Amino acid sequence: MWPAGNDSFCESAHSYSKLVAELDQMVTRMVFDIYGVERLYDSHMASTTYLLRCTKYRTQKMNETNLGAAAHTDKNFTSILHENQVHGLQIKTEDGQWIDVDLSPSTFLFMAGDPFMAWSNDRVRSCEHQVIMKENKTRYSLAFFSWQSGILQVPEELVDDNHPLMYKPFDHLDFVRLQESGPTKKCGNAIKAYCGL
Ligand SMILES: O=C(O)CCC(=O)C(=O)O
Numbered sequence: 175m176w177p178a179g180n181d182s183f184c185e186s187a188h189s190y191s192k193l194v195a196e197l198d199q200m201v202t203r204m205v206f207d208i209y210g211v212e213r214l215y216d217s218h219m220a221s222t223t224y225l226l227r228c229t230k231y232r233t234q235k236m237n238e239t240n241l242g243a244a245a246h247t248d249k250n251f252t253s254i255l256h257e258n259q260v261h262g263l264q265i266k267t268e269d270g271q272w273i274d275v276d277l278s279p280s281t282f283l284f285m286a287g288d289p290f291m292a293w294s295n296d297r298v299r300s301c302e303h304q305v306i307m308k309e310n311k312t313r314y315s316l317a318f319f320s321w322q323s324g325i326l327q328v329p330e331e332l333v334d335d336n337h338p339l340m341y342k343p344f345d346h347l348d349f350v351r352l353q354e355s356g357p358t359k360k361c362g363n364a365i366k367a368y369c370g371l
């Protein structure tokens with residue numbers, strides 16, 4: 175397992191990932207229950223894989239502004255963020271305002287990505303976010319992402335007269351591959367361009 179020779183880091187990363195995966199499963203189950211699609215939970219989880227990304231944000235140098243992460247919505251299904259006590263994360267509200275999200279040491283932020291939004295027929299919205307480094311300290315964040323293999327499609331329970339079908343069935347991993355190479359990488363409507371009706 176990477177990184178060879180750093181057993182203690184490996185063990186910590188692995189046990190952190192196991193715990194956060196449980197959190198992801200718990201929240202995902204709650205969402206499935208709330209929307210009345212519990213029947214799909216087990217097969218959904220059987221197609222889920224996870225990735226832990228550890229990011230170090232260095233302090234800004236003179237004349238640098240807005241160092242961090244550019245505004246985007248996530249292309250994975252779900253994300254769980256955790257940070258050291260150096261803040262910088264901002265999310266965009268429905269009315270277009272950027273607000274600071276200063277996470278406490280015990281906070282784990284759960285966010286839906288674009289594929290979650292499409293699967294839910296726009297019931298659950300993906301969240302636009304960015305990182306702006308404001309403090310003169312190094313920031314570390316742990317981002318735990320879930321991915322779905324196979325074809326995702328809107329459950330019939332989430333389609334009715336008030337919520338007409340908005341998305342064709344789609345291949346999450348193919349969508350991600352296209353994002354990596356394509357011009358729409360940061361575009362919040364990329365999923366609509368990919369499989370919207
Ligand atoms: O570092 C953070 O808090 C956010 C990271 C992020 O948005 C991402 O990796 O997609």
Ligand SMILES: [Fe+2]
Pocket residue numbers: 246247248303
């Ligand atoms: Fe993100």
